[in-house]
Amino acid sequence: MNGESERLELKADVAEELRNRGLRVTPQRALILGLIRSASGHITADDIYREVNRLLPFTDISTVYRTLDLLEAHGLVRRLVTGQGQTQYEWADQPHFHLICTACGRVNNFTDEGLTAIIGQVAAEHGYRPTEFNVNVFGLCSECQQEAEDAHS
Amino acid sequence: MNGESERLELKADVAEELRNRGLRVTPQRALILGLIRSASGHITADDIYREVNRLLPFTDISTVYRTLDLLEAHGLVRRLVTGQGQTQYEWADQPHFHLICTACGRVNNFTDEGLTAIIGQVAAEHGYRPTEFNVNVFGLCSECQQEAEDAHS
């Protein structure tokens, strides 16, 4: 494994992704898209802002937001409004569901064939032709349940 | 049908709902809860603010937010984060899902036992204790599908 060549590959990849959509390639855009793509889960605008600034100082938060809007509009990135403070962003690979912890704000992705099937079926029953759906489940993750219990004992 | 007696009934009803939960009954609370309850669909804090002020002038927006938080904490009201500007609130009768038509914008509520069960099950598998979930399915409603077909013929 060579970290640097991986990074270069990713950079080229990401630049191509932008060009394919007729977008100009700027260091900021490539970096932001790369960050989201290599982030394992979800990432906030502020996370991105801080990380980008380590590599590209003087990048402004407004650039981050503008870029995120752009990437979302072009279907490269998905926006996830959790209601726990900031909006989260994720790489738009395949549809999935979200488990959102209302205590720590952590978001877990999951997929479930049965769930997908039922949603399609129910939509059809109501005469809908579904194009897209999102499922957000709010609750306490196992860590926060544990903490809550510990606090009470 | 007598509009006024209906309103009085609702008001008494709503006051009881508050009392049952050990909450003090104030005109603001009763009014806000009544508004949400009689709103057919979803309503924003600002909608509520404006409507409350027509009937109870000088009510502050902060009171609206504080009341909404309170009502949500006591399970009387559900918060719906749409990502389109403001948060929406709805009367917490029974859990349901949203079918949202991307053409006409109409939102249909539906319920489905199977879907509810699967969501609970999947959450449990991931160690979550779910408190709330929202399922939004985007697509074309039957009317808009029809229109689209008609337009093409």
Add this chain to the structure above:
DNA sequence: GTGATTGCAAAAGGTTTGCAGGGAC
């Protein structure tokens, strides 16, 4: 009477916008 609730004013926090200079094509 007592503690909870309200209105007011101000702040917080995330996100957006106008503008002039600089960069991608």
Add this chain to the structure above:
DNA sequence: GTCCCTGCAAACCTTTTGCAATCAC
């Protein structure tokens, strides 16, 4: 060279908070 993109600063908008006066119980 042209138009788009960026950094900067300021504004925006929804939501939250501190405080003193008022109200429900």
